[in-house]
Amino acid sequence: MTLRFRRFSLTLAALLLCSSALLQAQCGVERWSVKTGTDADVGKVNLNSTTSTTITALRAPAAPNPIPANNRVSPTETTVWVINGTLTVYKLENDSDYHMVISDAAGNTMITEIPSPSCVSASSPFLSSIQNARAKFDAQLTATTSFQTANIPVQVVGVGMFDFLHGQTGVAPNGIELHPVLDIIFNPGTQTPDFVLSTSPASTAVAQGSSGNVTISSAVAGGFNSAVALSVSGLPAGVTSTLSPASIAAPGNGSSTLTFNAGATAGTGTFNVTVTASGGGITHTATIALTITAAGGTGSTTTQIFGNPGFENGTASPAPWTASTGVINSSASEPPHGGTFDAWLDGYGVAHTDTLVQQVSIPSNATAATLSFWLHIDTAETSTTTAFDTLAMQVRNSSGTVLSTLKTFSNLNKATGYQQQTFDLLAFKGQTIQINFLGVEDASLQTSFVIDDTALNVTTPSTTDTSPPxxxxxxxxxxxxxxxxxxxxxxxxxxxxxxxxxxxxxxxxxxxxxxxxxxxxxxxxxxxxxxxxxxxxxxxxxxxxxxxxxxxxxxxxxxxPGTTTELIVNGGFENGSANPSPWTVTAGVINNSASEPPHAGSWDAWLDGNGVATTDSILQTVTIPANAVSAQLTFWLHIDTAETSTTRAFDTMTVQVRDTGAKVLSTLATFSNLNHATGYQQHSFDLSAFKGQTIQIFIQGVEDFELQTSFVIDDVSLKVTQ
Structure with a gap:
């Protein structure tokens, strides 16, 4: 208890000693991968489609609990939203974001943020759009480190993101933001409509004699309605390109596949290739970093070889790290760069030594080995010349003998926020080594060395995949x-x-x-x-x-034309758990938990997912007219599971048509843990064979006694055409 208090009080004291002068801008910390499009779920974001909404609508849903560190909450965080509002205040934050507060006519507010392009990875599909939005903001306003007021109508295009609540100016009650902003239009009623150009990925490598693809996307805003013509320039000698299609049809939403074809004698190196998009009197450009590698049928594969790189296994299970007691930390006094945990060395203000070690093997055929980590240093030391407290960054052999001290940090390196550090370890290829962080603190005045999001990226030759699906x-x-x-x-x-x-x-x-x-x-x-x-x-x-x-x-x-009628009532379960009628459901199935978010709306039907023997079901009775010419049952289904088998169906969900006496007339499909997939998938069945009958649509999930499988159903529809 004394230890925790000492750390907190000394850290607070150090913060109070900081002046209010402008500090060097840094990149962000919490949920930074989600904010900038380098998270595992970024592929779920459809940059070719936008959805108009309001501030009130985005403030309505409850925030997920807990908020995932590096994953997205669907659909809020996988949708590109378009909001019209009024820009009221704006500021340049310490993490280099433009913090913009927008409001509606009723005074409801929310935050929208444009990251600094320099803080966004080249692999992010958002990068070119962020660059565009930042440039458009800079053309209108100048952001400083103090809030400035404005009263400007804007249309903001961006991806939803739930942020942690910590008293931000203008924050919505549920923490929802548009982060990142992909486009901003000032005075949208008076300006020319626009479109957003993006590339995915923003960099690619092609071997001599091979080809590679990049997706070029256009998303419209502000009422833009025109075809968008595409062209490519800046190709190196020996490289040609094709665009399919060469023009995105009006209104301008869509994508094109850009194929680079490298000749056998194309020059090697990295080249900046420019994609130009023109339409409706507007022209935008995006840059792709194209790397041409030597021929021979080989390219390279880069693998991150650290285990538990962000310390997210927690204090109880730091392996494969070996850490001094108390180093693995989730205290708000020293928040992580990303996720929930970090490694906090020293910070006691007494003579103390902390260590953090992981052993790894670098392959002998490695062509690159780069160690990186994010480091935050704060201190109560006041000297500007003497290093009282130090953090040594060491490479040791498997016996613990120091092979190299890469760098030594100290209280003299204190800084606001996290700084990324990188080191070349290629000299140690073919060896098993220990990466050792050694923090040593003297007898007074604390210095905290806080480490997070480590990585050891090793590149080895690999066969280039040139075979299309x-x-x-x-x-x-x-x-x-x-x-x-x-x-x-x-x-x-x-x-x-x-x-x-x-x-x-x-x-x-x-x-x-x-x-x-x-x-x-x-x-x-x-x-x-x-x-x-x-x-x-x-x-x-x-x-x-x-x-x-x-x-x-x-x-x-x-x-x-015929007449099409929807027979399913409450197909999206939006009546809620208190009134599922006309569905007959097992208790607890109708769900609005962020753990299993709906395909659309606020509610879904979550069958099973308990990890114990469970049977859940939903049922609705309908009558298909005798003169129906078509009857189509559809629903959206998401399956996730803790089962690991790739061959055995332990947990199942059956879709059946029954008569009013519950006799099974047809089993349309059986799904299981083997069908688990990211996101929702739509399924469709022809029920025209049952015209003239009153039937039950019956969906039942059966789970065995261990390892959960969740069958989540939404947006059920039975459309009949007469």
Whole structure:
């Protein structure tokens, strides 16, 4: 107890000694990966689609508890939102963000933030949009380290992000922000509409004699409605490029695949290639860092080899780190750079030594080995010349003998916020070494050395994947005549793995998913003119290869518009848990927990997920008219599981059609823990065989006695056309 108090009081004293003068700007800390698009879930954000909303609507949902450090809460944090409001105050924060408070007519406020592009990784798909937004802000206003007032109508485009509450100016009650802002339009009613240009990734490597792909995306704002023409310049000698398509159709929302083709004699090195997008009298550019590597069929793979790099295993299980007692920390006195935990060495104000060690092996064929970590130093020492307290950054052999002291930090290196440190360890390839942090504090006046988000990135030669995925549209058949509601299905495979699938109808993207080998789309063919239409599927892999299916041509023939009726009532479960009617449900199934967020709205149906023997179900009775020409059941399903088997279905969910006496007429599908996937997937079933009957739509989840599987259902629909 005394130890914790001593650390807190001395740290507080050190903070009080800091002057209010302008400090060197730093990059951010908590949830920084989510704020800048380097998190594990950034692929779930569709940069080609925006959703208009209001400040009031975004302030309504409860904040997740706990807020995940490096993952996104769907759909709030996976949607690009568009908000119209009034910019009231703005400021340059110490983490280099532009902190902007916007309000609505009722006085409701929320924060929107534009990170500094220098703090955003080149791998972030948000980078070019952040650069654009920052430039547009700078053209209108000058942000300083003090809040300045404004009263300017703005339209802000950005990705939702729940921040931790710590008294921020203008913060919403649930901590929701637009962070990052991807575009901002001042006086939107009077300015020319605009579009946002982005690239993913922002850098890529291509070997001589090979090719590589980058996705170019355009997202419209402010009522922009024009085709966007694309071009490429700055290609190095021996490299050509193609854009497919070369123009994004009006209104300007969409994407294009940029393919770089490197000749066998193309010069090696890194080159800045410029993509120019023009439309509606507006031109934007984005830069891609293109690296051409030597031929020979080999590229490289970079792997982070530290275990528990952010100390998120907590105090009870720091392994594979070996740490002095009390070093692994979650105290608010020294908050982490990211996540919940950090490593806090020293900070006692008495003679003390702390260590933090991890043993690793660097492969003998490594071509690069870079150690990095984020370090925060605060101190109560006042000397500007004497290093009283030190942190030595050592490399030791497996016996503990010091091979090299990379650097020694001290109280003289104190700074506001975290600083990233990097060291080249390639000299130790082929060796098993210990990375040792040694903190030594003298007899008085504390110095705290706080370490977080370590990484040891090792690059080794690897075979370049140049094989594109294969994909095909499995239904409808080529040459088919279709009408009403049509199930469009596609499959894909790859020698390494499929990272994304898309379905395009008449060249327009209508459906996509990630990390799956099948994709379905329910197409209302009466939404298009009678005649010939084309269907294509695309599949992507991690190397940027793209596979495109053969074109399926169908003839749409809807003799009359017909009348389409929705038979399912409360299909999104938005009546809440207190009134699930007309559903009959197991107690506790109707859910609005942030642990399993809905596909849309505020509620979903969460079956099982208890890790014990459980049976949950939902049921609704409907009557399909005898004159129905189509009856299509659809729902969105998310499955996550703690099961590890890739062959056994321990937990299952069945979808059945039953008669009013509960007799099973048809089992439409059975899902299990083997079908777990990131995000929601839509499923569709033809129920026209049951026209003229009153039936029960019955969905039942059965879980065994251990290791949870959650079956989360939302947006159930049964549309009947007569």
């Amino acid at each position: 294969t994909t095909s549209v499995t239904s409808p058949a080529n040459g088919a005549t279709v009408s009403g509601v049509v199930n469009v299905n596609a499959t894909a495979s790859d020698n390494v793995g499929v990272t994304q699938m898309q379905i395009l109808i008449d060249g327009t993207l209508v459906a996509s998913n990630t990390n799956a080998t099948a994709l379905s789309f329910v197409w209302s063919s009466d939404s298009v003119a009678n005649g010939t239409h084309t269907i294509v599927s695309k599949a992507f892999d991690a190397a940027g290869n793209v596979g495109t299916s053969s074109t399926i041509t169908v003839t749409v023939s809807n003799s009359s």
